[in-house]
Amino acid sequence: MSEAAPQFDAAGFRKALGSFATGVTIITSRDGAGAPVGLTVNSFNSVSLSPPLVLWSLAETSNSLSIFRAATHWAVHVLATDQEALSGRFARRGEDKFAGVEVEAGVGDVPLLRGCSARFQCRTAFQYQGGDHVIFVGEVLAFDRAETAPLVFHAGRYAHATRREASDSAPRNAWLEGSFNEGFLGYLLGRGHLQFFARVRPLLAEEKLSDEEFYLLSTLTLKQRLENDEIEKGLQGISDESRGAALDALHSRGLVQVDATGACQLTPTGSACALRLISAAKAVESQIIDQLGAGEAAALKSLLNRLIHVLDPKVEALWSE
Amino acid sequence: MSEAAPQFDAAGFRKALGSFATGVTIITSRDGAGAPVGLTVNSFNSVSLSPPLVLWSLAETSNSLSIFRAATHWAVHVLATDQEALSGRFARRGEDKFAGVEVEAGVGDVPLLRGCSARFQCRTAFQYQGGDHVIFVGEVLAFDRAETAPLVFHAGRYAHATRREASDSAPRNAWLEGSFNEGFLGYLLGRGHLQFFARVRPLLAEEKLSDEEFYLLSTLTLKQRLENDEIEKGLQGISDESRGAALDALHSRGLVQVDATGACQLTPTGSACALRLISAAKAVESQIIDQLGAGEAAALKSLLNRLIHVLDPKVEALWSE
Known part of the structure; x- marks a missing residue:
């Protein structure tokens, strides 16, 4: 040789x-x-x-x-x-x-x-x-x-490496051809989000927060001070009216302060409320991760981060600071 | 030896x-x-x-x-x-x-x-x-x-096997300790869903459908006839009022028919509308999958399916028929 x-x-x-x-x-x-x-x-x-x-x-x-x-x-x-x-x-x-x-x-x-x-x-x-x-x-x-x-x-x-299910490559049965079933990413994202959210919602009720108010509050935990356009980006997929209404509600309850340029930040009361929600929501999360497996959860998070980046390549600007 | x-x-x-x-x-x-x-x-x-x-x-x-x-x-x-x-x-x-x-x-x-x-x-x-x-x-x-x-x-x-990002194991910077950042599954699901949905929303506007009406319509593509409790399960995370309002709207537009027991199915007009949305939404999806990579997308779907199953172990009953 x-x-x-x-x-x-x-x-x-x-x-x-x-x-x-x-x-x-x-x-x-x-x-x-x-x-x-x-x-x-x-x-x-x-x-x-x-x-x-x-x-x-x-x-x-x-x-x-x-x-x-x-x-x-x-x-x-x-x-x-x-x-x-x-x-x-x-x-x-x-x-x-x-x-x-x-x-x-x-x-x-x-x-x-x-x-x-x-x-x-x-x-x-x-x-x-x-x-x-x-x-x-x-x-x-x-x-x-x-x-x-x-x-x-x-x-x-x-x-x-994540486990592969036999169903991953199985053909999908649906009465309506090409329906929004478990093969459609948009459906899975929606369903995953809404079901996850259903577990968190009782916590919001305790804090008397609507879904949109919660989204806004959680976006405000990303950075100490968010410009108006950053908030818009962070709440992409939520209408301008709903965003405006949520902001007004949080502001009038003293959870958020808004400056002349429209930039927002949490007040101490708002931070305290966010921290209560964070710890409760993370308890929900760890239950789910226990069932899913730590390796699978890490891969899922990595893939969702990448998906979000694909959907909006500028998204990291919000997180990197 | x-x-x-x-x-x-x-x-x-x-x-x-x-x-x-x-x-x-x-x-x-x-x-x-x-x-x-x-x-x-x-x-x-x-x-x-x-x-x-x-x-x-x-x-x-x-x-x-x-x-x-x-x-x-x-x-x-x-x-x-x-x-x-x-x-x-x-x-x-x-x-x-x-x-x-x-x-x-x-x-x-x-x-x-x-x-x-x-x-x-x-x-x-x-x-x-x-x-x-x-x-x-x-x-x-x-x-x-x-x-x-x-x-x-x-x-x-x-x-x-899915690519691992350096950031997957990097510590998270956030001004508020334990904030809802890219390390939190609930946040990623919400953000991924809302951003994906932002791409689909223009299609809904063309069909004059609200978000909830779209969720309901897409749930009705899973099975030819859905019992009331199946709809409730399929739309878990959406309030009873919103679900009811969406159903009334679709019904009055002749997209859905409801029988005496509350079971629903799409009318021919409803199916046609769903099919238009499905093909348009799948075009959005394939663009995203191209960017994400087919292998990564398959893994993401598999993990989301598993997550949904963990969140609601009975969910497959809806899909298996």
Whole structure:
């Protein structure tokens, strides 16, 4: 087998490999002097169930190659969705990667990280040379697992993985062709919003706020002082009359103050009212997130943020300050 | 190296391995008689960039083992998000997997599938024995790639992978602690809905429909005849008065007929009006999906459906008929 032909597009090849989504792992061990070592790796894979074998590969140019070549034991940590920062830290060179990281001692005194989706403690079984990488195959001596959403890598960046329902790709039945059913994004947004809102509405009743007054109040929590056009943008989809009426109502109740230019801000009473609503609404939210799953909720929020950005590319101006 | 100790939990090990998310591939080749063969495999991985090498592994118990052991060439197809059915077909035994599937002839006459995220055409470089599997390492002779969202497998089921934004895990700045910002699901739902709706509203004006009348009309497209309590459920989050007023308005305009029990259905005029709105709204939707990406949109819809189910577990009764 020869080196790749000169016309082989190495950058394109790397990009094509990136089309294959993977989880993200950190492989840890100890060097000859007993110091902990660790690397972020996405070339992990299972090999055999009986005996239990897994593999990963490491570039020959890696600083850590000689350490892993000599190591009798190493551990694979499959990272959870909230471990992106750890992934980044172990992907960089030269840093003291373990500084401030809590570890446990595993088989062969291998340092074990916490909070992962799964961990595999291995004894080196084979090493194979494969081009510019070495393939390490390990026998799994011990493992553990937690029920957490995974960190995923795809196309050169991190990704959320969310469960796919059989119904996602099933054809839609509706008596009226192309009806507004669960395949229509506008319908889902409306229904999701209104149902979520139905849980929050009892809180508004306690505060004697209408829906529009609540929308306005919540928009005013985004920034200390909002210009008239920012309010308009924040309440896009609500008519001018309703917005005006809501503003008048909040103003006359002393919850909002308006200056000569039409810019608004919450009064201390308004802030207090908003804070009561925020904590109550967040309690509703956390109930829902518990049922949906933290990973799914994070992905949903990310996608909604992106949708909002697509619908109005200037929206971030309101949030970034 | 011995077999796993008898107390080794094989089912648990398999489950722990499933914590590592992967893409899904189909590996194809030809048997000695020239018939096409193919398998769904998620043990694919890159090995080396120069020379370009990839690997995958196959159980010793596989019917196809002898074919791949003898094959000089094979191709790896990284599946796209819309190829779940193909994945299922090539994962089952005994079926004529290629029936009705369009293929091209690749290097070594290997059958190549279409519509994939990436394809790698390989010459067998090495085969390694690893426990109960054989590891195949191939030299990549040719590859191609398309810009599509991937099919992902995690925890024993298919998943959506969606891009992760740096801001997803960034701390939120807000002047009022815990404010209703882009971290709050209720806010995102409301904002997404209202902004989406702002694009649809001009269509409603043409049909002289209020927001609530539109919600009611669209709910009535779900099922040919809706009982009163189904309408109430479908319009959850809208007050009884608004719902009643919308129903009266649609009824008096001859768009909806109501029977003695309070059950409603669209009249032919109502259906025609709904169909006009549906096609116009779907045009708005497809613009947005183009910008968001098809894979992201599919994941968003799936998550919203799940959210709606969490908010009201009985909701599917309305859609399943």
